[in-house]
Amino acid sequence: MARTMDERELEAVLGDIGARLAYPRPTRMADAVRARLREPRPRRRWIARLVPALVTVALLVLVVALASPGVRAAANELLRLRGIDIFPVPSVPAPTTPPPSASPAGRFPGTHVTLADARGRVSFPIRVPADLGEPDEVYVERVGTSDHVTLVYLAAPGRPAPSAAMPDVAAVVVELRGGFDEAFLGKGVGPGTRVEPVTVNGAAGSWIEGQPHFFFYRDAQGGIQQETLRLAGNTLIWIEGDVTLRLEAQVSKDVAIGIATRFR
Amino acid sequence: MEGRPTEDSGLVERAKHGDQDAYAELVTRYQAMAARTAYVITGSDADAEEAAQEAFVKAYYALDRFRPGAPFRPWLLRIVANEAINRRKAAGRRPTVDLSVALDRPSPDTALSPEGAALASERRDLVLAALRALRDEDRLVIAYRYFFELSEAEMAEALGVARGTVKSRLSRALDRLRVVIERTPADG
Numbered sequence: 001m002a003r004t005m006d007e008r009e010l011e012a013v014l015g016d017i018g019a020r021l022a023y024p025r026p027t028r029m030a031d032a033v034r035a036r037l038r039e040p041r042p043r044r045r046w047i048a049r050l051v052p053a054l055v056t057v058a059l060l061v062l063v064v065a066l067a068s069p070g071v072r073a074a075a076n077e078l079l080r081l082r083g084i085d086i087f088p089v090p091s092v093p094a095p096t097t098p099p100p101s102a103s104p105a106g107r108f109p110g111t112h113v114t115l116a117d118a119r120g121r122v123s124f125p126i127r128v129p130a131d132l133g134e135p136d137e138v139y140v141e142r143v144g145t146s147d148h149v150t151l152v153y154l155a156a157p158g159r160p161a162p163s164a165a166m167p168d169v170a171a172v173v174v175e176l177r178g179g180f181d182e183a184f185l186g187k188g189v190g191p192g193t194r195v196e197p198v199t200v201n202g203a204a205g206s207w208i209e210g211q212p213h214f215f216f217y218r219d220a221q222g223g224i225q226q227e228t229l230r231l232a233g234n235t236l237i238w239i240e241g242d243v244t245l246r247l248e249a250q251v252s253k254d255v256a257i258g259i260a261t262r263f264r
Numbered sequence: 265m266e267g268r269p270t271e272d273s274g275l276v277e278r279a280k281h282g283d284q285d286a287y288a289e290l291v292t293r294y295q296a297m298a299a300r301t302a303y304v305i306t307g308s309d310a311d312a313e314e315a316a317q318e319a320f321v322k323a324y325y326a327l328d329r330f331r332p333g334a335p336f337r338p339w340l341l342r343i344v345a346n347e348a349i350n351r352r353k354a355a356g357r358r359p360t361v362d363l364s365v366a367l368d369r370p371s372p373d374t375a376l377s378p379e380g381a382a383l384a385s386e387r388r389d390l391v392l393a394a395l396r397a398l399r400d401e402d403r404l405v406i407a408y409r410y411f412f413e414l415s416e417a418e419m420a421e422a423l424g425v426a427r428g429t430v431k432s433r434l435s436r437a438l439d440r441l442r443v444v445i446e447r448t449p450a451d452g
Contacts, residue, residue: 024303
């Protein structure tokens with residue numbers, strides 16, 4: 001039998017399946033729900049809500065007190081328990097970015113490929129910002145079990161002004177497969193850096209203004225990975241389905257969110 | 265038909281002020297839809313039932329965050345789907361789900377020739393097997409569109425995405441479904 005179906009056939013078969021699924025038989029759920037609502041609301045809800053905050057505070061104290069590799073490892077371990085958004089650290093390591101004179105291909109992690117190649121290599125759909133158009137350079141890197149795609153936009157008229165860290169780069173977009181509905185994002189931010197929760201396309205995101213240098217995300221297997229930011233500029237991080245996207249550019253929050261809403 | 269918005273909003277308003285009878289009415293109204301949505305994710309009656317019930321309890325306590333005048337059904341479905349997905353993740357379930365077609369359902373194939381009916385049934389099995397292998401989120405978006413026939417606006421609300429994103433979500437889910445179908449061995 002042919003294994004291909006055109007769109008209309010597939011849609012018809014799906015409609016047919018939908019009408020025949022062995023759905024649960026109707027029950028009197030209202031009674032059960034009502035009984036649950038009569039129970040006193042469990043107090044541990046509040047404790048459960050407090051735990052992440054306490055863990056965050058503990059983490060902050062630890063990191064501030066002893067910013068050492070050992071504590072970093074412990075922090076990673078704690079982060080594994082629950083997605084913790086953003087935490088400040090007293091100082092950040094100097095960017096490991098090579099000087100701008102380095103060859104373009106050496107500045108970003110991974111293999112330099114074309115956009116079409118990248119699309120064939122990674123397991124999620126790569127989306128590009130309509131405002132910036134096709135990227136000038138694309139890199140694909142496999143970190144553990146997760147593919148990272150880096151889209152690089154070189155400085156050009158009409159594009160965001162480059163940052164001091166990379167005077168010839170206008171913007172960088174990084175896409176990787178991360179958590180679905182929880183913002184398992186963490187970020188080491190330097191003193192004086194502003195972090196603000198934002199909404200991008202209806203999903204949770206974070207806007208970071210200042211000098212962020214490394215950032216955490218949860219990979220497809222649930223492990224926490226650390227990654228260094230490239231431009232040391234303003235950063236918008238948001239989630240689309242199970243893909244985490246990051247836009248680094250020297251633009252305002254509103255401009256960044258505007259760019260983020262026009263990915264295709 | 266997009267629920268009964270006017271009546272829903274009246275019930276929601278009363279439930280917000282602690283009227284549990286009003287909330288029970290909403291539960292009765294949407295329990296089948298909630299259980300079906302959860303079933304698409306869990307593939308198990310019992311799990312779907314539990315997830316739907318838990319979602320109704322959670323939704324009740326979240327009513328103060330419900331936007332007045334917004335449609336209740338997609339808002340509820342979003343909570344149901346999250347609950348079902350989280351339960352499956354927490355239980356460490358395998359990626360495939362035991363979704364099945366009811367045998368006792370009257371067949372609309374009666375107008376077909378025996379050969380036609382056999383082909384339709386074969387196609388159904390093929391697509392159903394592919395659906396089982398899809399990610400929960402992809403199966404959900406397909407179910408919203410083709411099983412429950414939600415409007416685009418309702419899908420956006422239920423999926424928690426911008427309206428413009430619904431089409432691309434759906435088409436990506438269908439693309440992945442097609443890939444699974446095409447990779448199915450011919451003797452499968």
